[in-house]
Amino acid sequence: MAELLPPANVAWADRNHPFNYTSHRGHRKPPNSTPNPMHQLALPDALCYNRLPIMAKADRNHPADRNHPNGAPKVDLYNLSLAEIEALIASWDDLCSPAAQHRAPGFYAREIWDSLYRRTATAFEEMATLPQELRERLAAETSFLVPSVLARQEAPDGETRKDLLQLADGEQIEVVLLRYLKRRSGCISTQIGCACGCPFCATGQMGFVRQLTSGEIVAQVLHLQRELATRGRKLSNVVLMGMGEPLLNYEQVLAAMRRLTDQRGFGLAQRRITLSTVGIAPGIERLSDESLNIGLAISLHAATDALRNQLVPINQRYPLDDLFAAVAHYTTQTQRRVMFEWIMIDGVNDTPQQAEALTARLAGLPAHVNLMRLNPTPDYDQRPSTAAAMEAFAAALDRAHIPHTMRQRRGGAIAAGCGQLRPQRVETIRERRDNI
Numbered sequence: 480m481a482e483l484l485p486p487a488n489v490a491w492a493d494r495n496h497p498f499n500y501t502s503h504r505g506h507r508k509p510p511n512s513t514p515n516p517m518h519q520l521a522l523p524d525a526l527c528y529n530r531l532p533i534m535a536k537a538d539r540n541h542p543a544d545r546n547h548p549n550g551a552p553k554v555d556l557y558n559l560s561l562a563e564i565e566a567l568i569a570s571w572d573d574l575c576s577p578a579a580q581h582r583a584p585g586f587y588a589r590e591i592w593d594s595l596y597r598r599t600a601t602a603f604e605e606m607a608t609l610p611q612e613l614r615e616r617l618a619a620e621t622s623f624l625v626p627s628v629l630a631r632q633e634a635p636d637g638e639t640r641k642d643l644l645q646l647a648d649g650e651q652i653e654v655v656l657l658r659y660l661k662r663r664s665g666c667i668s669t670q671i672g673c674a675c676g677c678p679f680c681a682t683g684q685m686g687f688v689r690q691l692t693s694g695e696i697v698a699q700v701l702h703l704q705r706e707l708a709t710r711g712r713k714l715s716n717v718v719l720m721g722m723g724e725p726l727l728n729y730e731q732v733l734a735a736m737r738r739l740t741d742q743r744g745f746g747l748a749q750r751r752i753t754l755s756t757v758g759i760a761p762g763i764e765r766l767s768d769e770s771l772n773i774g775l776a777i778s779l780h781a782a783t784d785a786l787r788n789q790l791v792p793i794n795q796r797y798p799l800d801d802l803f804a805a806v807a808h809y810t811t812q813t814q815r816r817v818m819f820e821w822i823m824i825d826g827v828n829d830t831p832q833q834a835e836a837l838t839a840r841l842a843g844l845p846a847h848v849n850l851m852r853l854n855p856t857p858d859y860d861q862r863p864s865t866a867a868a869m870e871a872f873a874a875a876l877d878r879a880h881i882p883h884t885m886r887q888r889r890g891g892a893i894a895a896g897c898g899q900l901r902p903q904r905v906e907t908i909r910e911r912r913d914n915i
């Protein structure tokens with residue numbers, strides 16, 4: 480397997496690029512090298528999406544609507560904490576006259592926060608508790624992303640739904656809603672594309688496009704919540720398991736988690752968030768020290784470096800010894816059990832040798848293993864494991880007293896299963912308008 484290489488035309492000086500990630504413990508950056516063709520963006524034509532009617536709200540995302548009257552970009556309120564919104568309001572002297580000090584700016588900031596996160600407002604006009612003057616100023620200088628739904632797919636069982644969302648710059652991401660008996664989980668994205676290049680993963684196959692902002696991560700959750708609220712429901716769980724590697728967008732992901740778990744706003748319990756990583760060891764170490772009570776899932780898929788280097792190329796940078804040292808640090812710091820995801824691939828990682836290596840790795844660790852059959856993706860020609868191979872693998876875990884689950888293959892019918900997220904090329908609202 481080729482060494483992991485950065486995408487073309489991304490300078491090392493770009494602090495936001497995932498490969499420029501370095502931990503506070505001083506893990507190294509990769510060597511400079513030439514572009515990897517695997518990371519070039521290639522979007523196929525849409526074959527399977529059901530187009531939705533164009534929604535009027537989509538136009539709020541047109542670039543012309545994203546700028547301040549003086550030409551500067553508008554501030555995305557979802558990118559701000561409550562304190563930052565308060566500071567912004569306080570900076571508008573004319574709106575915070577001494578006569579109004581008993582209400583502003585803390586009062587107004589809390590009203591805005593409430594509208595954004597509890598009432599999931601879609602426009603400033605809905606913030607009826609704010610003075611008209613303030614609403615106009617907010618509309619002129621700030622915005623918040625209400626993503627346009629470009630396409631929607633519903634699984635035949637009606638329990639899984641995938642939305643293709645358009646962001647303010649026209650980029651597209653996918654978000655999945657999974658309805659279980661007692662909970663409703665949102666699987667959300669943290670990057671557009673992914674640079675890690677896991678060969679079985681549709682997101683990895685499309686390459687890295689850009690990081691999502693904390694506001695864009697938050698906006699996905701609120702998008703799902705708006706839909707659920709129409710049926711009197713609330714999103715109960717969030718899994719960061721959509722497009723992208725969350726720990727390679729660390730700051731934005733952390734800010735989004737803190738915003739969503741703020742009890743003055745959306746109020747999601749920290750324990751209801753699960754962050755799934757492919758094994759960015761320094762990111763796991765850093766996360767361990769954040770005093771967060773979130774769940775951690777590791778996409779392991781192989782228990783020997785030789786095989787994992789092929790299935791999860793980032794393993795070349797953070798091999799299993801480094802990964803398990805970071806996981807041990809996480810379990811010590813948080814006292815939480817770690818989930819290990821294992822996509823079962825016929826004849827590749829479902830062998831007795833891999834089962835033995837896995838049980839050895841997990842000995843003494845508070846762990847749970849999720850076994851999932853491989854979901855098909857366009858550019859990976861391996862097959863899912865047989866039922867017999869899965870049973871044999873699970874039996875080996877049983878003998879080693881390692882808790883495990885054979886997870887339901889949710890979302891496979893609409894390519895919303897694990898590793899299948901990848902926006903299909905659809906005609907965007909902007910393109911339609913330009914073609915008129």
Ligand code: SF4
Pocket residue numbers: 673674675676677680681682683684721722723724757778898
């Ligand atoms: S499995 Fe995760 S880390 Fe690997 S390419 Fe896909 S999104 Fe990236």
